[in-house]
Amino acid sequence: MSEAPKDLKYTKSHEWVRTEDDGTVTVGITDHAQELLGDLVFVEAPEAGSSVEAGAACATVESVKAASDIYAPIAGEVTEANEELADSPEKVNESPFDEGWLFRMKPANAGDLDGLMDADAYAAHVEAES
């Protein structure tokens, strides 16, 4: 069973969301997702300043096997993308919850985070999918 930290929120499409002290949120893909994708070779992150709707495809990760869309977990404005991934996409495989984060965003409405799953609900979701 892959790891899913307790302090994060999760989507059904296998993104994780962490609330930072300044009210922005960091988004990445879960350990389970990177395992399914296999070795990542390319990450196309959203541009800082772009507005995204909840559930909209806003980034792409490509593994040796396939391309996969990343969906915005909530509505908001992208504030920063992880530039490191341009040269080192393998960081997503090696450290999905930490160095392999994809982008940060300012939520349109902080309350939207409540609609996401906690770690237990996500674990159950992964279990149900497999």
Added chain:
Amino acid sequence: MTLKKTPLHAAHERAGAKLVDFAGWEMPLHYGSQMEEHKKVRAGAGMFDVSHMRVVDIHGPQAQAFLRYLLANDVAKLKTEGRALYSCMLNERGGVIDDLIIYWLGGDAYRAVVNAATAEGDIAHMQSVAQDFDVRVEPRPEFALIAVQGPEAVAKTLPLLPEDLRGAGELKPFSALWNDQWFVARTGYTGEDGFEVMLPAAEAEGFWQALLDAGVDPVGLGARDTLRLEAGMNLYGTDMDTEISPLTANLGWTVALKDAERDFIGRAAIEREKAAGVQQRLVGVVLEGRGVLRGGTRIVTDAGDGEVTSGSFAPSLGVSVGFARVPAAAADAERLEAEIRGKRLPVRVVRPVFVRNGEPQIELPSA
């Protein structure tokens, strides 16, 4: 449907393989990291369970005449016992039923190795054509097949072979040596040196374990695909099929038309296609932007659209490469465009061989 298992299935499970359905067989996709497995074959030695591929023995007084009619390449080119030939088996329309390797075992005996997905249909076709010849077509499903590939493959494999087959170290590429039970060929699907070994199923696990102990890593079908793509080798069902002629699959070199007296299935269609002018060609493409070419990626040319047949990130090169079937008029262009997620990115057109013996065969964009 229950998936078929090779004699090495238990060994794959022990090694933590991610197992997937491949043509009705439960086969290892990877054992953890496709990328590392790929690199191990380029830099050291890796092994593949290819026991799902089918060995078919062909023998009888008219074996040569039968194969000269059945196959687009000409087995009369095989002058030395143990030599092998790569060939397509065509239908009357000139489409490819399968691609295979055929070995001459001396006298009136030959051995073919065909793809897993097409094996049943291939055998039915062979047996049907064989009715007009004094020849027997005999599937040999009892063999296990292990490919050991990489610059260190030969040295690591030789001491583990039966003693009477250790001369395999002297084998030229595309040649084989065998005894009553084992068959060792200097062939492969990676662009590296190595062997493909056929052996009795009961001995497969022991040989696999001995290779593991010698430092040969297991490699799954995922890396097998990126290795063969880099090596410029076609994949049946992806780069050609029953509706695609070898002339549009970069396999014209395997169609032997020299002997005008030799009729073979598909010859008339191929000659008509040649006379009319081949409409499409399969070229190599290197993506000059960020992204990954995939099968089905649209290629935009002045002469109309083309399509990527095989495409992937090339782990040995750090860029994405592929084969693209494009209008013949566009095949000599220096650059074309690939459409990836709505964006048009430049691709360089190259001879479709990207890596050989660990060395890049294309110019890489400077980092």
